[in-house]
Amino acid sequence: MRQSSVRSGKAEGMPYSLSRWTDLPAAKWEWFEQQLAQGWMVAFDPRTAFPSKWSLAVEDVLGLVFWTRQPQNLIKHAELLKPYPLVIHMTATGWHEVEKGAPGINESIGVMWRLIEAFGADRIEWRFSPVPIVQDTVTRFEVLAASFAKMGLKRVYVAFLQDNDLMRDDRTEAARRDILRAMARRSHGLDLRLCREDTTLNDPGLHLPPNLRYGVCEDGKRFPREVPDGAVEDCGCALSVDPFTINESCTMGCRYCYAADQSLAPRKRNTTLMVTR
DSSP states (O other): OOOTTSBOHHHHTOOEEEOSSSOHHHHSHHHHHHHHHHTEEEEEOTTTOOEEEEEOSGGGOSOEEEEESOTHHHHHTHHHHTTSOEEEEEEOOOOTTTSTTOOOHHHHHHHHHHHHHHHOGGGEEEEEOSOOOSTTHHHHHHHHHHHHHHTTOOEEEEOOOOOOSSOOOOOOHHHHHHHHHHHHHTSTTOEEEEETTOOTTOOTTOOOOTTEEEEOSOOSTTSOOSSOOOOBOTTSOBOOBBSOOTTBOOSSOOSOOTTOOTTTOSSOBOGGGOOOO
16 A cells, blocks of 8 residues: 555646656666665656655556657566556657667667557657758658558657757758658658747748647646646646656766756756655
């Protein structure tokens, strides 16, 4: 039975995000296995920013939301995770020039196939994010889209690079719109959903393909709540309990990462060592 000092994501109507600030399946999987074994984890309440113990008992978990470029540990441990309501957002862009250790196009296709085989297409989302800064961006996208559509995926979430102190994206909004239109035409039936925080499609006079519009990566509505829907972030994503913060020190060392801006978090620390009293 769950201890009274341990909070329930299901009771409070919030999924667990694993994780925005580090690629947990790739960088923190051993830590997460330990948390599952003990039945709870220390994570932050997005409404207060305070850490608490949150139950990992299946009956207490509203949903697990994984964000990863490297889901091999999820595939390997699928039987451990299958009892949980979950969704896996897999990033696949083919941008091997900057995504250190991430699978290339052909490897991504193979990994996605194994991921869908393990969990089912309805529990998988594809992220083409950030849109690579290369000449053959649309070609890379189409190769992936053609394969993923055949696997049963229905949509792809797209975002352009968020400028930070490691890398900048100097493409104009007009250039971005041209890229998005071309991707929509060559998406093999997939719907494109651009992050709502992006301004690229804000011009009301634009004539856009019907499969291209703004969207929300994870509004949480896939997880039925026992309480009314809670607050959402500015982008529309559901507020989620997260074991990590912007100060988390990810071990992947990618050349580009939206969470790696040292000007935002100059003193990185390993928050997996935190305890609550």
